[in-house]
Amino acid sequence: MVAMAATTLLTSDQFLAMPEELDQDGNVVHQELINGEVVSMPHAAQRHDIILGKILDALIVYLHGNRGLGLIALPDTEFVVGVNDAFIPDCCLIAINRLSPEKHKYIQGAPELAIEVVSPSESAAYLRIKTNGYLSKGSRSVWIVFPEVRSVMVYTGDSVREFKGDEQITDPLLPGFSTPVAAFFELT
């Protein structure tokens, strides 16, 4: 692996043992570990959160009608994806039988589906590493949501598909799921 900018690389264990960092207003600074490097997550804009809400909404409605899949939708859950990677997807679908109330708040491995809504300051290089990290550690698909161009890139295994405009977004992990991608971006 090409050495990245950081001088000291952390393992996920070291990262998770770090005390939480607070900003000047006392809010927790959310961080991820990407390739051993601690990266602060950008503060989400309202638009980011509204889009996320719409996506969660669509997924929850779908999962209600498809309980047999055994999946649950969770926002902002921390996953220890690898030795040097701990990611917090904006939203994810995970198999209910992987959850255990007694365990740590973070989950070992990758979610079945990870969804990232791209923030204005989000680094292209980190996003690429995260997408590949999820897929190589077991995610069946990863959605990368681009608010400005109103499109969703769906990565599954070795293929990538972009949904935009008046297209219906589908995903092989979610049989029967089909919703207009434009609905995610309508802010009313």
Next chain:
Amino acid sequence: MGHALEWLAMAATTLLTSDQFLAMPEAFDQHGNRIKDELIGGEVVKMPQPSYLHDRIKNRICRLLTRYLDANQAARLDALVETGAQVSDYDTFVPDVAVVRLGEQPLSVRIYRGAPLLAIEVVSPTDTAKHLKRKVDAYLEGGLKSVWIVYPEARSVMIHTADSVRELKAGQLIEDSTLPGFSTPVAAFFELS
């Protein structure tokens, strides 16, 4: 292009056209070096200072392309390094490498107008996903056949065309119908020694 104007409205308060952008005087930093920037969706975006890694990968790609072009002179193609390209009314980019058809542009131009055949961007640590996405979309809407986005840290190459996206990783070959016969392992871009 349906949402292009909305993108423009959101992206910045003052949007420039490519013509306005190209008419701007050049800016210099405190050392007298020219500040390079691009126009992305009407927004002036300063180009990141390339790292040594970025430059070496770019040079490696150039060498591989030059070798191919020398062996395929009948194709009448050339590789340009960091030549500005006006891709749309609101987009003027400086691709790290572009492959163009010979004879399409007068030799006097400073900025390539219209679409090269292929643009290659090597991602810098400070490139945002948002701007990179807009660049890929604008290149393809502007008529480019193919856009390669090279990710040094992830060691992968995404090849975008009008109707497909493919990611090529270690062990795979980079091939592209715009360059018939070109075939090189992904690792050849990243294994610098």
